[in-house]
Amino acid sequence: MNRVLGLVFFSGLLTALAFLVLRGLWPALRTRRGSGVFWAAAALVHLAFLGGWAARTGPGVPGTVTRGALTAWSVAALVSLVVGGLLRLVGMAHARLRPTPAPTPALAAPGRREFMHGLALPAVAATLGTSGTVAGMSGFEVRHEEVRLPGLPPALDGFRIGQLTDVHVGEFIDVEHVRGAVQALDAAGVDLQVMTGDLIDDLTQLDATLEVLQACKAPHGMLAILGNHEKWRGLHEVLAGYERAAPRGRLRLLVDQSEVLVHRGQPLRVVGVDYPMGERGRHRLPREQRLEKMRASAEQAWAGVGPDETVLCLTHHPDFFPLAAERGARLTLAGHTHGGQVGFWRIPLFSFAFEHMLGRYRRGNSHLYVSSGTGHWFPFRMGIPAEVTVLTLRAA
Structure with missing residues (x-):
């Protein structure tokens, strides 16, 4: 409930700030009637969200539409705040530079200005x-990638890996x-399924989620690692859930560990590394501290790995890739970034946020694939759809 109230509070704060900006641009909102309509609509959306969430916790309608409405409203408020704020700053700067602008037609100019600054922006x-x-809540796509690896053993040529990541149940x-x-x-016929972190946000759904993962039909089952959200939401409970699932052998958690699979008589070593979380749940660490924790994970996870083994590395944070490449991992799979969730034709708008943001990267004979994520913790996507990924190994 605290998380739900936090969402409502954050959305309400964005709404209030957006109203102040739009009020300066749109004369209609300066009237009692205009402002009343605006706040009535805002109240309706937020109350509907609370009602939809309450229905979701019981046997009734899950409230998907109301949760989507809150998201759409919040994004619209954020866009109005940012763009409207820039327009106001530009207008103020222009007024200072030209305190007595040239005369404009009495009827056309004010109407055009009111439309552009008032109606167009909302x-x-x-x-x-x-x-x-709508795009963020429209499910996922199945993405196929071929990875050509020089020297890949013939038995592993055509080995198929299915990746889930950043589901955020x-x-x-x-x-x-x-x-x-x-x-x-399963329908794609993968040989192994992997879950590369951030599986769960709501621990009450943990056991049901793990049950679904165990039901996968891949011959080598499902291997999973931890992300930062498992540690935020309750690491002890998540570890206990995986431990309860372990006896069936279909779902195995790797925390700075490795497991050897044998496919058509050929060993394949899968290494899973932990997420570099700081003390008291600190997420963003200085680069050197993060690298220090990653190096410690690499030392522990690669214990006993031979120099001639074919290694697949699973990491939640894609910045682990250079360390995996140094240790001979042929393919590294990562998530965490969600691809930024906003971009143009799979080109992330916020690519500056991570060195490895989305898609394929290469260092020598080592390859990295960063998924855009199978789910989200905020249902908004543009140009970066959610995905499950089928990666087929091919001998080069």
């Missing part, structure tokens, strides 16, 4: 918020979403 913001939310993603992802990889 319309564009609402369109972006709605379209991005919680307020916006339910167990059925996970079931659909696992079944999609």
Whole structure:
């Protein structure tokens, strides 16, 4: 409930700030009637969200539409705040530079200015918020990638790996979403399924989610690692859940550990490394501290790994890739970034945030694939769809 109230509070704060900006640009909001309509709409959306969430916790309707409405409203408010704020700054700077502007037609200019600054901005913001939310809540795509590896043993030529990552089962993603992802990889005929972290946000759905992962039909089952959200939400409970699932042998958790699979008589070593979390759940560490924790994970996870083994590395944070490449991992699979969730034709808008943001990277004979994520903790995507990934190993 605290998380839900936090979402409502954050959305309400964005709404209030956006109102102040739009009020300066849109004369209609300066009237009692205009402001009343705006706040009535805002209250309706937020109350509907609370009602939809309450229904989701019981036997009734899950409230998907109301959660989507809150997301669309919040994004529209954020766009209005940022773009409207820039427009106001530009307008103020222009007024100082030209305190007595040249005369303009009395009727045409004010109408055009009111439309551009008042009606156009909310319309564009609402369109972006709605379209991005619909895209974010529209499931996932099955993405196929071929990875050509020089010297790949013939028995592993054609080995198929299905990757799930960043599912974030919680307020916006339910167990059925996970079931659909696992079944999609089953239908693709993968030999191994992997889950590269950030599986769960709502621990009450943990056991049901792990049950779905165990149901995968891949011959080598499902291997999983931890992300930062498992540690935030309750590491002890997550570890206990994986331990309860372990006896069946279909779902195995790797925490700075490795496991050898034998495929057509050929060994394949899968190494899983832990997420470099700081003390008291600190997420963003200085680069050197993060690298120090990653090096410690690498030392422990690669214990007993021979120099001639074919190694697949699973890491939540893609910045582990250079360390994996140094130790001879032929392919590293990562998540964490969600691809930024916003971009143009799979080109991330926020690519500066991570060295390895989305897609394929290479260092020598080592390859990295960073997934855009199978779910989300905030249902908004534009140009970066959610995915499950089928990676086929090929001998080069």
